[in-house]
Amino acid sequence: MRYLKSLFLLLVIVGGLNWLLVGLFKFDLVAAITGSSFGQTNLLSTIVYALVGISAVALLPTLGRWVQSDDAAA
Secondary structure (H helix, E strand, O other), X not given: OHHHHHHHHHHHHHHHHHHHHHHHHOOOHHHHHHOOOOOOOOHHHHHHHHHHHHHHXXXXXXXXXXXXXXXXXX
C-alpha cells in the first residue's frame, strides 16, 4: 500500500505542476507529452487526467488522518 500511496502522491504532484504551468505560462504539460495541443484531449491524456483525479480522491483519507494526528498533537 505504501508504494501505491507514493504513486498517488506522484500523480497528484504532476497534476499540480501541470496546473502551475497552465496558470503561469499557458502550457499544458500533459497535452504536450501526449501529443495534443493546449486544451485538447486524446485517449492518453484523458487517462492521465483520470488517474490524477483518482489519485487525489484516494489520498483524501490520508489527508484526514494527517489532520487528525496534527490536531491530537496540538
